[in-house]
Amino acid sequence: MNKGNLLALVLAAATVVLVAVGTVWPVKAAVFYAGGGKEGLLRPSSTPEEAVENLGTQIRLLAWEKAYESLSNKAEFTEPEFLHDLTGYALSLRTYATLDSFEVQPLHQSATDAEMRMKLRWSTVVGTFQDTRDLRVVKSGDHWAVDWPLVKEQHVPPQVIPVNYLRWDVIYRGAGDDWGSQDVEAPHVRIIDMHPVNRAEGVVVMGELLNEDVVPAFVSVRATLLAKNGSPLASEGSFDMISHTLLPKQVTPFVIRFPDVDLSQVGSIRMQPLSVLVSASADPVIEVQDQKFNPAPGASLTGQLSNQSGQVVNIAHVLSTFYDKNGQLVWVGGQYIDRALQPQTPVAFHIAIPEDLAKKITNQRTVVATYSSGSSL
Amino acid sequence: MIKRILVMSCALALPLAALADQPTVQVKPPELQGSRPLEKQTEAAVIRDYLQSWKSLRSAFDLNQPELLSPDFVGTAREKLAATIDQQAKLGIHTRYQDRTHDLQIVFYSPEGLSIQMIDNVGYDEQVLDHDKILATKRIETRYVVVLTPSDVRWSVRIFQAAAK
Amino acid sequence: MLIGLALAAVSMAPAQSVHMSLPPSVTAGSAFSIPTAGSGKAVLYIVGQGQAIRRDVQMGEATMFPAGALYNAGEYLAILVNGASTESAGFYVSPAPQPETLGFLAKPSRLPVGIRGGISGAVYVFDTYHNLITTPLPVSLELANASGTMQSHTITTRNGVAWTTMDSAAKEGPAKFVARIAGVSSTRVIDQVPGDPCGLTITARPNNGKVTVQTAPVHDCSGNPIPDGTIVTFTETYNDQQSTVDVPIKQGIARVDMPAYPGAKISVASGVVAGNEIRWGGGK
Known part of the structure; x- marks a missing residue:
């Protein structure tokens, strides 16, 4: 047997051994990505941290039913409401977001209940956004369960909002080389x-x-x-x-x-x-309310967006221009709103500003770019 | 006999000359009618692209390949030249053009910037061949009226017409 | 040098021939004939950058080219091939004298009112076969506004082109820009639109706990109404906070409901034009 054949034999044997080891003692993550054994990633909820971590894992695995079943206050809302709280009631950035990671911080704990802060980092096509929830975790028998703080969507009362629907349509010159023709x-x-x-x-x-x-x-x-x-x-x-x-x-x-x-x-x-x-539409009109410049530390512009039209705005992008006392441009910041803007329902925004520039800022101007399903940006 | 020798000499010499000979180019200062000023860069680009169009024309007519006219010629100029090349190909002839001299002057830059007109007093050799047989050779001195229009990255010839001297 | 001499010799050869005689000039698209002398059959080629034509000819007869046979202007070579011998001569085809189409470059298609020399038109004059007619011809250029006022210039073409500039009117509306020559015309529409808003003013009134702010009818400095859809920005400043809203003009005015904070300052702007500022609760 020459050296080449020997090497081939050794490699084949090693492959067989590794496959056998992987099958008998699989890594949990590998099992998950292979589509099975999701429960293996979960631990018994014997502490408040473990209860919140298990909930986060279930959300990441899109195991909505199990996540809902694990909640201590599930009687207060339905599973679809829980799902909509996480993925949005209307088409929005949340709808197609995936939970990239989460972080759990204990705030307070007693023998029967605890307060935990859960930071959920979602990935979307326009980057990540963070959703922070302060959770109450209660002890129930030998395990802990999360009391989910459901954010219910505000429903606008049925009404007719009159809109003078203003839009521009364009007819372009057709194809072909008709030089001198007007476009x-x-x-x-x-x-x-x-x-x-x-x-x-x-x-x-x-x-x-x-x-x-x-x-x-x-x-x-x-x-x-x-x-x-x-x-x-x-x-x-x-x-x-x-x-x-x-x-x-x-x-x-x-x-x-x-x-x-x-x-x-x-x-x-x-x-x-x-x-x-x-072609474009002059609607919807978005009011940027209660803009407040918060100086350093943690310099930011906060405010609320109010959709004054009757149509749902699925994606809103807030862009703020910051000026110094002479009116000179200092900084431009922006934030995508992860939830859809329902008519007449304010939604908060928060734009971070670099600390070193914040002290120069005396004024700002904010605009909102919107996308509504079925129309263009 | 002497004529036949001369013709054969020319048949051999012309392709080499086409490779070796670069036309002599003279550019007169623009004598513009039109309100739009002509920047030096624009003038240089127009002349560069126009001279390039003669190279395309030479190749296209010699090889009977109208596609070689793009992107130097557009619109009417391209359609007319391409139709002529198709006609040549059907007749089994091809034409060798060798531009010898260009005496150029930009005479009009339209106010909206969409056309530039140029006069070119051009001297060129024209040789018509039936496959490899030379049918005629002539040196022509004529005056071209040329209109170029801007496309994405260059100026293209849109009107290319010999005018009476 | 040798090539040049050779070319010169070859070029001279056809000139000495007498087997065909060419017309002194040919007009694009017109009928013409080329008489030949001698006997037997031959082939006649007409070759130029504009066209390539072949005709079988009977020597001693005239070869007829009917109207529309040779229609592209330019230099041509007529080549008579009679067995092993060839002869050639050049001739010129000129554009037809009658204009048929116009290449009319009018810019811009839309501009604000009251711009001197803001509209330009350049006209290229072509014959039926799209040859540029280079002989001087008078072209009339007219700009007629919807109100009936008209600017008119007559310009003579030079190398086939004529151009002019016109002023946009003080009143908004479409204008017809017409180039006309010898019964042929070409029309473009120039949209004359209002300029920037002028004298932008707002008023405010209470409305169910909010304040309704609205502009007076928005006009430009010539009194033309600013078109609907134009954005007006309202800014309300109160207690170190601010609310802004971009509102499109609808039916001539822009209107918005804003939070009612006593002492708030409310201002208005459109583009780079600022309007007045009012103080809510403290009067104007």
Whole structure:
């Protein structure tokens, strides 16, 4: 037997041994990903922490029925209500979110009950969001069970909300090369403010874009950083940090990030606003109520969004522009709202502001980009 | 006999000349009618793209491949040239063009920026061949009226017409 | 040098031929003939960048080209192939004199009122076969507003093109921009739209525990109503807090219900234009 055959024999034998070991003593995570043995990830709820961790695991595994059954106060609401509390009552970012991880912090504990803080980190197509719940955990016999603080959806009383439904439709020139034929003019947009800042993560170019036309525009902004010798360093677009649909005379902030570039390398910045005429609707109107700037530490802008129209807004993206006392742009921040905006029902938002910039801020302006199922952004 | 030798010499020499010979290009300062100022960069780009279009034209007519006209020619110019190449191919002939001199002047830049008109006093050799047999060779001096329009990344010839000198 | 001499010699050869005679000029699309001398059969090619045509000819007869046979303007070579001998000569096909179509570039399709020289039109004049007519021709350019006022310029083409600029009217509305020449016309519609809001003012009144804020009818500085859908931003500042709302103008005004805080300041803006500011509970 030559060395090659011997090596092949050894590898085959090792493979057989490993398969046998994996089958007889499987790793719990591997069993889960193979589609079985989910209960193996759970432990007996012999402490408040274990009860909350088990609930978190069941939520992550989408084992709604088991999660609901484990609750101590399940008589107070139905399983669908529990499910809707977690995944949203209407189509929203929560609907397709998956629980990425969770964290449990004990707040208080006695022999018969405890208070625990559960931080749920959900993954969505636009990033992660955190849902924090303070849970009461009660001892029931030899185990602990969670008292779930259900957030019930506020129901708007049945009513008719009159809307003068205003929208623009566009008929474009057809295909073909009919040179000289007239086409509809692209909306005229203008960058009215631009401010680059150097951050630890790289250069951030912020600004504001105005639709100065009388028609709606689908907009985006591209920036190219030029070195001092004029050569391009990097080119990036505003991606989602902009309100893409801009109605006449509406202003949106924008943010363009250049990771791993230092402002000292930059000689100049070439800005390229892009606009396309689109069909759009002037509704819904979203009021941004009770905006409050909270200074450092934990600098933030908080407030509430109120959907003044009669249609459900499935996804809302809040964008705030912060200015100093001279009206100069200091920072642009944003937050996606994970729940749908029901008509006339305020929903809170919270936009974090870098601590070092917070002390310069004296004023802000907030806009809301919305998406409703069946319409465009 | 002498004529036949000369013709054969030309048949051999012309393809080589086409490779070796670059046209002599003279550019007169623009004499613009139109309210839109012409930037130097635009002028340079228009002339560069126009001269490139002659290269495409040469290849397309010699090889009878109309697709070589894109993207240098668009619209009417492309349709007319492509139709001629198709006609040539059906007749079993092909044409070799070799531009020798260009005397260029931009004369119009439309106010909305959608067209530039150029006059080109051009000298070129034209050789018509039936497969490999030369049917005729002629040196032509003429005046072209050319209109170029912007596309995504370049200027393309939209009107390409020899005018009476 | 040798190639040049060779070309010159070859080019001269057909000129000495007398087997075909070409017309001094040919108009695009018109009928013409090329008479030949001699006897026997031959092949006649007409080759240029615009067209390539082949005809079998009987030497000694004229070869007829009916109307519409040769229609693209430009330089052409006529090549007569008679057995082993060929002869060739060049001729020019000029555009037809009668305009048939216009390439009318009008910009922009939409602009604010009261812009001097804001509308431009460039006209390229073509014949039936889409040859550019380079002989000078008068082109009329007219901009007619909905109100009946009209601007009119007549310009003579140069190298086949004429252009002009016009002013947008003080009153909003579509305008017809017409290029006309010898019975041929081409029309574009220019949408003249209001400019920025001017003198933006708001008033407020209580409404079931809230405050209803609304603008006066919003106009530009020429008195044109700002179109519905234009965004007006209301900002209410109170106790270090703020509420903002972007509201589209509907039926000429923008209206919103905001929280009623005594002493709150309420301001209005549209785009970069700011309006008045009122203090709620303390009068204006």
